[in-house]
Amino acid sequence: MRKAMPSSPSSPYLNTTQAAQALGVSVSTVKRWVDEGVLPAHRTAGGHRKLLRAEVLALARQGEVPQGDWAALTGLPFKGPPADLGTAALELAKALLHGQGAEVRGIIGGLYAAGVSVEALADRVIAPALAVVGHDWENGKIDIWQEHRGTQLCAGALFELRKDLELRAEKNRPVAVGAAPAGDPYLLPTLLAQYVLLDAGWEAVNLGPNTPLGSLEQAVRQLRPRLLWLSVSYLEDEASFLHAYQALYRVAEGEGIAVAVGGRALAPALRSDMPYTTYGDRLEHLAAFARTLHPRPKRPKWGRPRRM
Structure with missing residues (x-):
């Protein structure tokens, strides 16, 4: 696959080459998915396909696609999902306790990109991680400001997911x-x-x-x-x-x-x-x-x- 020009994570659109690189498939596969209606797209005045970044990420999360450059879809560091969500919860707790904002965003954003549902993220990763932080505060291992910082880091990481959730929102949703x-x-x-x-x-x-x-x-x-x-x-x-x-x-x-x-x-x-x-x-x-x-x-x- 030829190298795609990088797309700024702030841009809501990708071209077919960028989408193929992000998904780890060929450009012809992306074009076929567009033609079959699997991947929504629209054409520019010049006839080129433009794909909504949020739709490409949704396809990556829902389908069995090879792992490509998913960091290009989220704008977050993505090192691949951990072996299990319990491990992810421990990694997140460690990042929260040390105030590592980039690591927090990478864990939450990476799991979301890998197809973990928001409810599973909440119940099996974020809640257990915050329980560790809360336990350390209750036992005097950390101060309340560190517990508050952890909460804000989680909220900030979630806020970065909202753009994707809103971009692919349905019309007339309840x-x-x-x-x-x-x-x-x-x-x-x-x-x-x-x-x-x-x-x-x-x-x-x-x-x-x-x-x-x-x-x-x-x-x-x-x-x-x-x-x-x-x-x-x-x-x-x-x-x-x-x-x-x-x-x-x-x-x-x-x-x-x-x-x-x-x-x-x-x-x-x-x-x-x-x-x-x-x-x-x-x-x-x-x-x-x-x-x-x-x-x-x-x-x-x-x-x-x-x-x-």
Whole structure:
């Protein structure tokens, strides 16, 4: 394969040579996929095919393609996925503890590029890594600023994935709205829920941590989502939360909105007094439920492409 001119990761488009190099296949294979509708593309005024970078990455994540230059698709350092997600979680924890932002972005972005779902990233890599960081803080091995730094590094790495998720978003996709309740300061649980829903094809509006449920109720009335999610990692007052939540649920139920709840603060005794559509203690549960409400069309099967 002839050497392609490098494409800036900030550019949303690739030509067929750049796409072939990134995927590890021939240019003729890329052109065939375009002609067969497997890989969306449009033609320039000069008749050249231009491919959306996000669509090429989506194909790489979903298909059995040879590993090419996937760093060219994400703009992130990519050294290939580790042997298993448990190893990845340990590597991520080490990078978070040492404040290695580039390494954090490389691990999260590389796994995403390699086809790991956002929910698997959240449940099996990011959550265990943050648990290690939290354990070290609780035992006095690190200071709170280091724990906060780790959270921000994860959030930053996730933010870099959003461009890809948004670029290949469907038109007229359903809306989901969510937050963490007042007094819950945790940023990542509801942010990860948002990214899981984006990956599942939703327009996910995350109102963030420490959101009064009365304010969330107003958002539901105005945005009229199809799905409402609530991430509850910490509660100051269970009785006050339950009162506000039941009022919120009545509004959602009246509008025909599905309600998904989760989080470590929702103990079984509390949940027994909470009406909801679905509960999950992992984001894989939220992803599965969201896909039952809004199934996305699957890509055509094309078989394993031949290596160059």
